[in-house]
Amino acid sequence: MPTEANNGIGEQAGKRPLDGLLVLDFSQFLAGPSCALRLADLGARVVKIERPQGGDSSRRLYLADLAFDEDSALFHAINRGKQSFTADLKDAADLDAVRRLVARADVLIHNFRPGVMDRLGLGWGAVQALNPRLVYAGVSGYGPDGPWRDRPGQDLLVQSLSGIAWLSGDGDGPPVPAGLSITDMMAGAHLCQGILALLVRRGVTGAGGRADVSLMETAIDLQFEHLSVHLNREEPMPARSQVANANVYLAAPYGVYPTADGWLALAMAPVDRLGELLGIDALGDFPPGRWFAERDAIKALIRDRLAGEATAHWLALLEPAGIWAAPVLDWPALRAEPAFDALQATQPVRSPDGAALTLTRCPIRIDGEILTSDRAAPRLGADRTAIERELDEGAAP
Known part of the structure; x- marks a missing residue:
């Protein structure tokens, strides 16, 4: 059972690390x-x-x-x-x-x-x-x-x-x-x-x-993750992705995309494998070394494809294949989840x-x-x- 805080003088419950301070x-x-x-x-x-x-x-x-x-x-x-x-x-x-x-x-x-x-x-x-x-x-x-x-x-x-x-x-x-x-x-x-x-x-x-x-x-x-790169490279400010920007230094598909009934977040994932699962043959034309440099073109293809079906449809396809994906929930939807x-x-x-x-x-x-x-x-x-x-x-x- 949850324990209650010891806030009173003289109480010696001793069940929390800072009791007595x-x-x-x-x-x-x-x-x-x-x-x-x-x-x-x-x-x-x-x-x-x-x-x-x-x-x-x-x-x-x-x-x-x-x-x-x-x-x-x-x-x-x-x-x-x-x-x-x-x-x-x-x-x-x-x-x-x-x-x-x-x-x-x-x-x-x-x-x-x-x-x-x-x-x-x-x-x-x-x-x-x-x-x-x-x-x-x-x-x-x-x-x-x-x-x-x-x-x-x-x-x-x-x-x-x-x-x-x-x-x-x-x-x-x-x-x-x-x-x-x-x-x-x-x-x-x-x-x-x-x-x-x-x-x-x-x-x-x-x-x-x-x-x-x-x-x-x-x-x-x-910002240590980003500044550690910026401080050690001769560069101006890094460019934000034009499509589904979520991290200035991460390659496609990293970002949040609209679906037919909501939004879907995609984390790090192999673009070629994602193309196979989503049925986007053109994604196979981008070698791994171009997944960052060509991120806007890749993301645009993914964006256009995801917009055609509901979020649940894509999750049922991607999650069993080991692709890191999640729906974008608002607070009522979060509170309705058993996990909450x-x-x-x-x-x-x-x-x-x-x-x-x-x-x-x-x-x-x-x-x-x-x-x-x-x-x-x-x-x-x-x-x-x-x-x-x-x-x-x-x-x-």
């Missing part, structure tokens, strides 16, 4: 909070440090006007299972309370622009003196140096600046950004990796450490009054078990009084 999450929007969310899924107790007026800005960042328990559904998706401690970091009394928390925390996460935490008295040097065992983690838009350091660190802007948006779309079309905030979420994953590595090192040395990532460095790393149910990929979370919201769950399984927690995101400041009482009483986090 206290994480302070100063971040907002997606990158930092997604990192803190994954630590919470793995058992850590995560306390969001939020402004008394409004809190995390994503509380009001509505997707399709979907709200739940006073805040946006997006806020719950990225902050479920956490606690909320409100503090005005420019107020001496509030800052003192936060510093008391920092002194007892295991991890601190922030995504302020470079220099802001230093001005607040919570920079790396200050907190290291306060808590030498602390793992201090920050995410920025473009790193601590360089002419872009103060630009807005926003996902679409980073996709555009980094070349990611340019990679998608057919050769005669405009750049197409990913439909997800990929640099935000991957930067959060990278930050989580750095934190876990430092926690392992702390277990050996007893000393904390600092991890920093940026959206731009994450965007560059996401088998993954148990969603979970309900509940507000204090019992209302339920369906969200995705942690994708990691520990010891074969799915990790779920039914706690919704916290209401703004809901846990400050209880946490201050714990600090006064000296209770262990």
Whole structure:
């Protein structure tokens, strides 16, 4: 059975790898909070440090006007299972309370622009003196140096600046950004990796450490496959395929093609064998050494043939022959698949009054078990009084 997260003080369930760790999450929007969310899924107790007026800005960042328990559904998706401690970091009394928390925390996460935490008295040097065992983690838009350091660190802007948006779309079309905030979420994953590595090192040395990532460095790393080629060849930007573009460096038939009733994705496959299966004799005229150089001509032949029959017809022909192919599903079609149910990929979370919201769950399984927690995101400041009482009483986090 799925196990529930250990988020309460004094609870010693010991069933998750990070049980007993206290994480302070100063971040907002997606990158930092997604990192803190994954630590919470793995058992850590995560306390969001939020402004008394409004809190995390994503509380009001509505997707399709979907709200739940006073805040946006997006806020719950990225902050479920956490606690909320409100503090005005420019107020001496509030800052003192936060510093008391920092002194007892295991991890601190922030995504302020470079220099802001230093001005607040919570920079790396200050907190290291306060808590030498602390793992201090920050995410920025473009790193601590360089002419872009103060630009807005926003996902679409980073996709555009980094070349990611340019990679998608057919050769005669405009750049197409990913439909997800990929640099935000991957930067959060990278930050989580750095934190876990430092926690392992702390277990050996007893000393904390600092991890920093940026959206731009994450965007560059996401393109390692393509950039590794580009950096080692004398070439301009590689050309996107004019037909069914899906990867600027892969040969035909790699791409997504329309069928009579939908779309079919074809991955790497021998073009001559594909021609035999699809009944396209002309594909036999292209030797393997030309499958990249002539990819648009090859793809056009495949495109025209696939358009004549339904997706299921082609799958029944190609899959038994070992050709890597898949239908392009929308969300209702995905949810109707038995494979989706088998993954148990969603979970309900509940507000204090019992209302339920369906969200995705942690994708990691520990010891074969799915990790779920039914706690919704916290209401703004809901846990400050209880946490201050714990600090006064000296209770262990």
